Amino acid sequence: xxKTLKNLCCLMNPFLEYRCFSCSPSTPSSPLPWISPLQYxxxxxxxxxxxxxxxxxxxxxxxxKKSKFISHASAINLIKxxxxxxxxxxxxxxxxxxxxxxxxxxxxxxxxxxxxxxKKFQAVDAVLHQMTYETCKFHEGLFINLMKQFSKxxxxxxxxxxxxxxxxxxxxxxxxxxxxTCLNLLVESNQVxxxxxxxxxxxxxxxxxxxxxxxxxxxxxHCKNGDIDSAFEVVEEMKKSPVSCPNLITYSTLISGLxxxxxxxxxxxxxxxxxxxxxxxxxALTYNVLINGFCHGGKVDRxxxxxxxxxxxGCNPNVFNYxxxxxxxxxxxxxxxxKEVFDEMKSLGLKLDAVGYTTLIxxxxxxxxxxxxxxxxxxxxxxxCRADTVxxxxxxxxxxxxxxxxxALGMLERLPYEGFYLNxxxxxxxxxxxxxxxxxxxxxxxxGLMLGxxxxxxxxxxxxxxxxxxxxxxxxDAVMALLxxxxxxxxxELDSWALLVExxxxxxxxxxxxxxxxxxxxxxx
Numbered sequence: 001x002x003k004t005l006k007n008l009c010c011l012m013n014p015f016l017e018y019r020c021f022s023c024s025p026s027t028p029s030s031p032l033p034w035i036s037p038l039q040y041x042x043x044x045x046x047x048x049x050x051x052x053x054x055x056x057x058x059x060x061x062x063x064x065k066k067s068k069f070i071s072h073a074s075a076i077n078l079i080k081x082x083x084x085x086x087x088x089x090x091x092x093x094x095x096x097x098x099x100x101x102x103x104x105x106x107x108x109x110x111x112x113x114x115x116x117x118x119k120k121f122q123a124v125d126a127v128l129h130q131m132t133y134e135t136c137k138f139h140e141g142l143f144i145n146l147m148k149q150f151s152k153x154x155x156x157x158x159x160x161x162x163x164x165x166x167x168x169x170x171x172x173x174x175x176x177x178x179x180x181t182c183l184n185l186l187v188e189s190n191q192v193x194x195x196x197x198x199x200x201x202x203x204x205x206x207x208x209x210x211x212x213x214x215x216x217x218x219x220x221x222h223c224k225n226g227d228i229d230s231a232f233e234v235v236e237e238m239k240k241s242p243v244s245c246p247n248l249i250t251y252s253t254l255i256s257g258l259x260x261x262x263x264x265x266x267x268x269x270x271x272x273x274x275x276x277x278x279x280x281x282x283x284a285l286t287y288n289v290l291i292n293g294f295c296h297g298g299k300v301d302r303x304x305x306x307x308x309x310x311x312x313x314g315c316n317p318n319v320f321n322y323x324x325x326x327x328x329x330x331x332x333x334x335x336x337x338x339k340e341v342f343d344e345m346k347s348l349g350l351k352l353d354a355v356g357y358t359t360l361i362x363x364x365x366x367x368x369x370x371x372x373x374x375x376x377x378x379x380x381x382x383x384x385c386r387a388d389t390v391x392x393x394x395x396x397x398x399x400x401x402x403x404x405x406x407x408a409l410g411m412l413e414r415l416p417y418e419g420f421y422l423n424x425x426x427x428x429x430x431x432x433x434x435x436x437x438x439x440x441x442x443x444x445x446x447x448g449l450m451l452g453x454x455x456x457x458x459x460x461x462x463x464x465x466x467x468x469x470x471x472x473x474x475x476x477d478a479v480m481a482l483l484x485x486x487x488x489x490x491x492x493e494l495d496s497w498a499l500l501v502e503x504x505x506x507x508x509x510x511x512x513x514x515x516x517x518x519x520x521x522x523x524x525x
Contacts, residue, residue, distance in 0.1 A: 070095045076110045085118035092127075102136065109142040116149035121158075131169050138170045140178050151185040156194055159185055163198075173206060180213045187221040195221060212244040219250055223257030231257055246278070252286045259293025264302075267293060284310075284318045291321055295328025300337075303328050319345065323356045330363040338363070339372075351383055358391045365398025373398055389423050396426060400433035405442055408433075412449065424455045431457055435465050444469070444477045 070078075075095045082088040092111045096103055108131060115123045124146070131138065143162045150158040163182040166174045179202055186195045199218075202208040210218070215238040222231035231254060238244050251274045258267035271290060274280045287310045294303035303325055310317060322345040329338035342360060345352065352360075357380050364373040377395060380387050392415060399408040408430045415422055427450045434443040443465055450457060457465070469477050 069098060070101070072104055072107055075107055079107070079110045079114060082114075085115055085120050085123070088114045089120075089123060103134065104136050105138050105142060108134075108138070109145065112142060113145055113149070116146055119153065121155075128165065128169070140166050140170050140172070140174060143170070144178055144181050147182055147185055151189060154189070156186060156189055156191045160194060160198055176211050176214065179206070179208065180211075180217060183214060184217050187217055187224065190224065192221075192225065209243060210238075210241065212238070212247060212250075215241070215244050216247075216249050216253065219253050223253055223260070226257075226261060228254075228257045228261055228263070248274075248280050248283065248286065251278075251280060252282075252289055255286065256289045256293070259289060259297070262297060264293060264297050264299065282315065284315060284321060287315060287317070288321050288324055291324045291328070295324055295331070298332070300325070300328040300332050300334070319350045319352060319356070322350060323352065323359075326356070327359055330359065333367075335363060335367055335369070351385065354380070354385055354388050354391060357385060357387070358394060361391060361398075362394045365394055365401070368402065370395075370398045370402050370404070387420070389421055389426065392420065392422065393426050393429060396429050400430055403437070405430070405434060405437075405439060409442060409446065412446070416453070424450075427455050428458050428461065431465075432461055435461055435468060438468070440465075440468055440472055440474060440477070444474075444480075 075091065078091050078095075079088045082091060088111060092103075092107065095101055095107075108127065112124060112127055115121075115127065143166050146162045147159045150156075150162060159182060163174060163178060166172070166178060183195065183198060186198060199208075208214075215234060218234045219231045222228070222234060235246055235250060235254065238246055238250070251270065255267045255270055258264070258270065267290065271282065271286070275282065287306060290306050291303045294300070294306065307317060307321060307325055310321070322341055326338045326341045326345075329335070329341060338360065342352070357376060361373045361376050364370070364376065373395060377387060377391070380391075392411065396408050396411060399405070399411075412422065412427060412430060427446065431443060431446050431450070434440075434446060447457060447462075447465065456462075
């Protein structure tokens with residue numbers, strides 16, 4: 001039981017013990033004789049001493065303290081702060097035992113969120129069953145939250161179950177918000193069959209009249225599945241409906257679908273029709289869909305013109321627009337233009353994130369322009385954009401391809417002390433390059449560094465290094481490397497063992513040869 005639960009029990013349970021004080025003068029634990037307070041009431045007429053009889057021991061009892069009542073707000077606070085879901089459930093059950101306390105929608109919503117978040121789905125079902133016997137008013141927001149939780153854990157059938165539970169427990173028909181939430185979660189998870197079944201049931205049992213939000217979800221559903229023609233059919237139905245009409249989200253989704261299908265001409269025609277006919281002004285997101293689409297289609301110059309059109313029409317490009325255009329130039333091998341886009345973005349005070357920096361660094365490294373990539377890494381630090389493992393691995397690969405092994409090894413040695421995390425791929429990138437280029441001394445040193453930090457080289461690379469060391473006559477280095485690898489569970493190929501034992505024997509080092517054979521037997525056992 002956690003400290004929170006113990007505190008709760010102390011607040012709720014009355015005192016079980018009473019503090020007792022002895023009034024007998026003969027009590028051995030009392031250091032001073034007992035003096036009755038009555039002798040101070042009348043000092044003028046002192047009474048004679050009582051006869052020497054045995055004084056009965058009396059007990060002074062403190063009055064029973066009332067336990068503190070836990071309100072709904074306090075109960076919610078206690079449940080939220082409790083990290084153990086089982087203890088949170090015990091708090092939930094304990095407060096219900098108070099006289100005059102009944103759980104409400106807020107306390108149920110809090111415990112259900114805690115249990116669902118902790119994957120205690122059996123307990124969730126038990127609490128939901130208990131809710132069917134409650135008389136308090138529940139709200140569908142509780143079930144909308146549960147839908148999102150179940151969807152997060154890929155329990156898509158349970159998403160629909162939570163939707164279906166709204167009517168019997170809330171005792172009201174689900175709102176359009178609940179319908180659109182459930183529908184969107186199924187579409188986002190690409191649950192085609194469940195989506196279709198849910199729509200049919202909603203039309204039949206709820207007399208569903210879709211609003212703009214629901215129509216947009218259906219458009220997205222068809223676009224995600226590559227069925228653009230069906231998406232346009234939904235839009236036609238949307239226009240006929242008295243309660244909905246296409247909006248910017250509708251057109252942006254359709255444009256994205258067309259671009260994803262390579263239908264760029266239709267995408268730009270739809271964009272122009274949206275502006276001229278429907279008088280809907282595009283935002284940065286809509287422009288980004290077009291810029292991305294044309295860049296992926298290999299038409300970067302057209303994407304640049306869209307960006308210029310965007311600026312002329314009063315819509316300022318954001319970091320995502322610039323990143324999309326920059327990536328387009330990089331993929332087209334036009335690093336000069338990509339760098340110009342980057343510089344323009346910086347001049348406007350827009351800051352690129354780690355992903356954008358890494359993308360640009362990668363293209364510079366691939367083009368053999370490692371110094372410029374290193375300048376970008378320095379720029380990241382100056383702009384307080386923290387590089388991640390992927391960024392450093394890209395730089396390490398670029399340095400190795402240029403044969404700049406000393407710099408790569410220096411980074412491997414230095415970065416962990418500067419607070420940056422490197423993974424096993426970081427070390428393997430450099431080790432593989434060293435082995436490939438025959439830099440055996442540096443490779444051996446790197447293996448020592450890796451083993452000291454708990455990283456095991458790749459199996460094939462380790463065998464290759466042992467063979468190269470043996471062929472170069474560096475038997476001592478091979479033996480030391482092998483012993484270190486064995487400690488981390490590495491099992492070399494039999495050819496590597498045979499070659500190493502043979503070389504040891506040639507140098508008349510029989511004792512080490514026998515020790516290696518012993519290790520071979522132990523490993524095989």
